[in-house]
Amino acid sequence: MPAETDRHLVIARLREEIRRIERSPARREGRVPCGLVGVDAALPGGGFARGAISELSGGPASGKTAVALALVASLGPEELAAYVDGRGELYPPAAAARGVDLARLLVVRPPVPRPDGAASSADAARPGLWAAEALLASGAFGAVVVDVPVPARLPGADAVARRLQAAAERGGAVGLWLAPRRAPCEHDGGTGLRLTAAVRLDIVDEGRRIVARARAVAGPPRRGGGETRVA
Amino acid sequence: MALHLPDLPLQRVRRGLEPPASGADARPLAVVAEGRIACCDRAARAAGVRRGATVAEALAACGRLATVPLDAAADLAALRALAEALLALAPAVEVSAPDALLLDAAAAHLLAPRGAPAEDGERVLARRAIAVAAEIGWTARAAVATGRAPARALAAHASEDVVAVAPGATARALGPLSLGALGLPPPVVERLAGLGVRDAAALARLPAGVLAHRFGPAGVAAARLARGEDASPLVPYVPEALPEEALELEAPAASAEPLLFALKRLADRVAARLAGRGLGATRLRIVLRLDPRGEERILAPLASPSAAVARWLLPLKEHLFSMRLPGAVTGLRLAAIEVAPVAPEQLAIGDRPEALAALEGVLSRLAVRLGDGALFAAEAVERHRPEGAYRAVPFRPAGSARGGPAGAVNGTAEPLPRPTRLLAAPVRIVAEGEGGRVTALRLDGRARAVVAMDGPERLRGEWWAGGFDRDYYRVRLEGLGDCWVFRDGGDGRLYLHGFFD
Numbered sequence: 001m002p003a004e005t006d007r008h009l010v011i012a013r014l015r016e017e018i019r020r021i022e023r024s025p026a027r028r029e030g031r032v033p034c035g036l037v038g039v040d041a042a043l044p045g046g047g048f049a050r051g052a053i054s055e056l057s058g059g060p061a062s063g064k065t066a067v068a069l070a071l072v073a074s075l076g077p078e079e080l081a082a083y084v085d086g087r088g089e090l091y092p093p094a095a096a097a098r099g100v101d102l103a104r105l106l107v108v109r110p111p112v113p114r115p116d117g118a119a120s121s122a123d124a125a126r127p128g129l130w131a132a133e134a135l136l137a138s139g140a141f142g143a144v145v146v147d148v149p150v151p152a153r154l155p156g157a158d159a160v161a162r163r164l165q166a167a168a169e170r171g172g173a174v175g176l177w178l179a180p181r182r183a184p185c186e187h188d189g190g191t192g193l194r195l196t197a198a199v200r201l202d203i204v205d206e207g208r209r210i211v212a213r214a215r216a217v218a219g220p221p222r223r224g225g226g227e228t229r230v231a
Numbered sequence: 232m233a234l235h236l237p238d239l240p241l242q243r244v245r246r247g248l249e250p251p252a253s254g255a256d257a258r259p260l261a262v263v264a265e266g267r268i269a270c271c272d273r274a275a276r277a278a279g280v281r282r283g284a285t286v287a288e289a290l291a292a293c294g295r296l297a298t299v300p301l302d303a304a305a306d307l308a309a310l311r312a313l314a315e316a317l318l319a320l321a322p323a324v325e326v327s328a329p330d331a332l333l334l335d336a337a338a339a340h341l342l343a344p345r346g347a348p349a350e351d352g353e354r355v356l357a358r359r360a361i362a363v364a365a366e367i368g369w370t371a372r373a374a375v376a377t378g379r380a381p382a383r384a385l386a387a388h389a390s391e392d393v394v395a396v397a398p399g400a401t402a403r404a405l406g407p408l409s410l411g412a413l414g415l416p417p418p419v420v421e422r423l424a425g426l427g428v429r430d431a432a433a434l435a436r437l438p439a440g441v442l443a444h445r446f447g448p449a450g451v452a453a454a455r456l457a458r459g460e461d462a463s464p465l466v467p468y469v470p471e472a473l474p475e476e477a478l479e480l481e482a483p484a485a486s487a488e489p490l491l492f493a494l495k496r497l498a499d500r501v502a503a504r505l506a507g508r509g510l511g512a513t514r515l516r517i518v519l520r521l522d523p524r525g526e527e528r529i530l531a532p533l534a535s536p537s538a539a540v541a542r543w544l545l546p547l548k549e550h551l552f553s554m555r556l557p558g559a560v561t562g563l564r565l566a567a568i569e570v571a572p573v574a575p576e577q578l579a580i581g582d583r584p585e586a587l588a589a590l591e592g593v594l595s596r597l598a599v600r601l602g603d604g605a606l607f608a609a610e611a612v613e614r615h616r617p618e619g620a621y622r623a624v625p626f627r628p629a630g631s632a633r634g635g636p637a638g639a640v641n642g643t644a645e646p647l648p649r650p651t652r653l654l655a656a657p658v659r660i661v662a663e664g665e666g667g668r669v670t671a672l673r674l675d676g677r678a679r680a681v682v683a684m685d686g687p688e689r690l691r692g693e694w695w696a697g698g699f700d701r702d703y704y705r706v707r708l709e710g711l712g713d714c715w716v717f718r719d720g721g722d723g724r725l726y727l728h729g730f731f732d
Contacts, residue, residue: 061712061730065651080590080628091653091729092609092621098651102609106594106626110601131597131605138593140586205712205731 032143032174034071038211042201048143052198053136053168053175056212060180063210064203065090066098068145068176073099079142082106082135086128086148108135110148121151129160136175137167144168147178150193161195232336232353232375234317234360235386236310238262238270239330243309244299245272246368247479259293264301271296303329312476312500314468316363318507320356323467331383334360335465336375350395357393367500376401378461380414388412401459406432413453419446431457474504475566483522483559487551490519490560494547497565498540511536511573513627515543517550520562527556532603534590535627536571545588546595553599571627594626615692616699617728618653647688648705650715650729657726660716672708672716674727683707691720705731 031047033040040046048054048071056064072081072095081104083090088109096102110127128148135144146164154160168175177195181202201212236242240262259275261268268289271280278293289296307328314324314332321334336353343352357373364371374385376396381404385394388408396404405413408431410420423446428434435457442450455461476497484490494517505512513536519527531546597606607623614620661673671678686704693699700720707713713731718724 058732059710059712060652061708061714061732063712063732065730065732069651087652088655089652089729091617091650093611093617094649094651095609096611097649102611102621104628105608106628107607107609107623108597108601109605109607111605127601131601134593134596138589140590140593 032071032074034067035074036067036070036210038206038209039067039070039201039203042212042214043199044214048174048176049198050142050174051169051172053165053177053195054198055177055179055195055200056203057179057181057200057215058203058205061205062181062203063205064178065147066210067201067203067212068147068178069095069098069100071174071176072105072143072145073101075142080104080106080140081143081145082108082141083145084108084110084128084132084135084148086110086125086146088112090147106135106141121149122154125150125154129164132175133163133167135171136164136173137171139171139173141171141173143174143176144171145176145178149180154193157193161193164195232321232334232339232357232360232373233327233379233382233386234313234332234334234357234364235372235374235383235389236313236330236332236364236369237372237387238272239309240299240301240306241270241272242369243302243306246309247477248481258295258297260297260299261289262301263298269301306330311468311470312474312504313364313367313369314507315470315474315505316367316500316503316507317360318470318509319503320359320363320507323465325379325465326468327379327383331386333379333382333465335467339375350397353395354393357395361392363503367503368496376404376459378459379463379465380456380461381405381459384408384412384414384456402432402435402457405457405459406430406435410434410453413456415449415453419449419453422446470504470508473567473570474501475564476500476504477562477564479562480560483561485556485559487548487554487556490551490563491544491548493563494551494565495540495544497563498543498547501565501567502538502540502543505567505570506538509572510567510570511538512543512567512569513571513625514567514569515547516564516566516568517547518564518566519556519560520564521556521558522561523558525558527554527560529554530568530603531595532598532625533627534594535587536573537587538573542587542591545591546598549592549595549599590628615690617649617690617703619693620649648731650713650731652732653715653729654727657717657728660725660727662725672706672714672725672727674708674711679711680709681706682709687718690717703728 031045031049033047056067058064075081083105085107090107092102092107095105108131110131112124125148132144132146132148135141200215202215203210203212241260244260244262257274259272259278259280261271261275261280263269263286266285268280268282268284270282275293275296280289280292280296286298310326310328310332314326317324317332317334321336322338323335325333327333336356339352339356340349341352342355343349353375357375360373361371372386372389372392374382374389374394376382376385377398378401381401385396385404410423410430413431423434428437434454437454439451439454442454478493478497480493513533515531515533517529517531521527529550531550533542533546537543594606606626608626609621610624612620612622662669663671663673663678669681671680684704684706687702689702691700701717702720703715703717705713706716714727715729715731717726717728719726
């Protein structure tokens with residue numbers, strides 16, 4: 001039925017138009033490939049989406065940081081990147097060796113609270129999450145990598161996840177959430193945050209070749225309860 | 232070209248007060264030097280206060296008169312500050328104390344509108360100089376003439392804001408000036424008046440020999456000035472210190488809002504001084520003086536060198552509004568404590584202002600909440616100790632050219648791979664093996680089989696700082712991935728130092 005198809009097309013175009021208008025003017029669109037064949041191939045559209053958060057999950061030496069750095073290195077020459085290094089483990093010389101221009105990479109290391117037991121691990125996570133939200137929403141960065149340890153039970157985790165997602169949409173950056181995988185069965189990738197990630201990738205280092213496997217995307221529970229799952 | 236600041240000491244005192252005292256309710260003000268009135272404002276003059284009168288006489292004429300002692304050093308500093316701002320207009324500026332600046336107007340013809348005579352350029356320069364001075368709170372008059380002394384004398388005694396004298400017409404322009412205006416001491420003026428010489432024109436007509444005989448070098452110099460002869464070169468002022476400006480608040484401020492207004496005024500002044508030198512601030516310092524005592528200091532880093540006040544205000548505002556003031560603020564100082572050269576076009580139009588404003592905004596929010604040290608860009612350092620191979624530097628992406636891929640180790644050899652994650656402190660691990668071969672590493676109480684191993688890469692040195700001697704291996708552990716492990720030459724033990732994540 002050609003008339004039916006036309007109508008669908010028009011509606012799709014209008015939807016896209018409305019989405020475009022609703023975004024802030026400085027917003028960049030499209031996708032950014034990271035240049036690693038094994039990863040880009042697993043991504044819809046062949047790259048990481050701007051204005052969204054993609055989750056990279058994997059073990060401590062799976063190659064997820066290398067994927068994030070590859071993406072930062074493949075940004076345009078005018079673009080800046082930020083790395084919220086909540087664990088304080090990013091080793092900049094390795095980033096430089098992977099083609100990252102260190103002068104254009106902002107590293108944010110939130111101060112670590114003193115281990116006197118007064119501050120809970122949830123309190124320790126907050127500054128990093130807040131910084132990530134501010135950086136994502138600013139519109140000043142092409143990519144924001146977030147590596148913040150989040151305890152399994154973070155009060156208000158769903159609200160935090162929604163805010164991060166909204167910030168990414170507002171600022172138009174590629175948001176990358178690094179999630180260490182502790183047990184393969186864990187629903188949230190080992191962190192207490194269930195993000196509305198545009199895409200979730202399991203990063204695996206197969207004999208020094210990094211490959212990614214896309215996982216089903218699960219959003220945070222909606223206000224009415226229940227869970228929306230999008231394949 | 233000379234720029235004269237009438238009643239500079241008075242202007243300086245007024246300029247240092249916030250809010251600027253308005254004519255209606257302000258007390259008449261006079262500056263006093265050695266017990267006599269050096270200068271006074273219009274209100275004081277209207278009440279009968281005269282220059283040169285004693286303080287007692289002045290107070291008798293005007294009971295409400297406020298007096299401030301003359302501070303020659305502060306006046307000179309103010310002149311120097313204005314000279315810095317004017318460096319944006321002229322290639323050289325001379326500070327001519329007590330109340331004038333001399334600008335090199337040799338290139339002024341470039342400012343003339345298309346098709347207009349070159350002299351118009353001089354008027355444009357003069358007006359711009361007056362405007363720059365006005366922007367940062369000074370009232371000034373300008374005179375363009377050949378020679379330093381004639382220009383200074385004309386500016387000091389001109390009735391208009393801008394006087395431009397064509398080359399060759401200097402003597403005629405100076406003619407009507409009184410002898411005092413030529414800088415002659417009062418006794419000499421009186422003796423000349425006795426001879427019937429009352430103005431510059433008359434002085435210029437006297438034969439040089441007579442003057443030299445009767446009045447010495449001062450007389451000769453005055454006569455040369457009266458004839459418009461002055462070929463002395465300009466002595467350019469070279470600023471040394473970084474600019475700092477201060478303001479007293481008339482009423483102590485307990486909230487951020489009034490402080491921001493005062494800060495804007497200070498920022499205008501500091502920025503103008505930096506712009507004159509082709510510099511932009513990369514770090515600002517605000518000192519708030521508290522009532523009754525104490526100070527509060529704020530350091531505000533900027534993402535890129537800038538002399539644009541709009542770019543400064545964002546981080547300053549962020550800092551001001553986020554801090555809890557322990558008391559009311561009675562005065563504030565703003566200084567540019569770190570500066571860097573700014574390209575001229577950037578001074579004029581800004582470098583993608585929206586993007587920079589967004590960056591500036593988020594950086595200052597982060598710096599306020601997390602602390603200045605939490606944000607940095609890394610810079611490679613040529614050191615063998617892995618944890619020392621980079622250092623944190625301020626994040627200033629604007630102006631930094633995008634460099635190509637840079638290895639951690641400079642040199643001709645291909646740099647060896649480095650882990651993407653380095654642990655803050657190396658973790659002890661235990662090797663398990665058979666027949667001298669390591670088969671597994673015990674980590675967190677769990678043995679993980681060694682799948683592959685590269686190495687060693689020996690890193691040692693820095694004997695001056697305790698020294699270290701490590702053999703690094705890239706070890707692939709089952710179920711974990713590639714780890715960076717070293718054997719310490721000191722204790723012979725194995726440590727996990729990072730992950731090739």
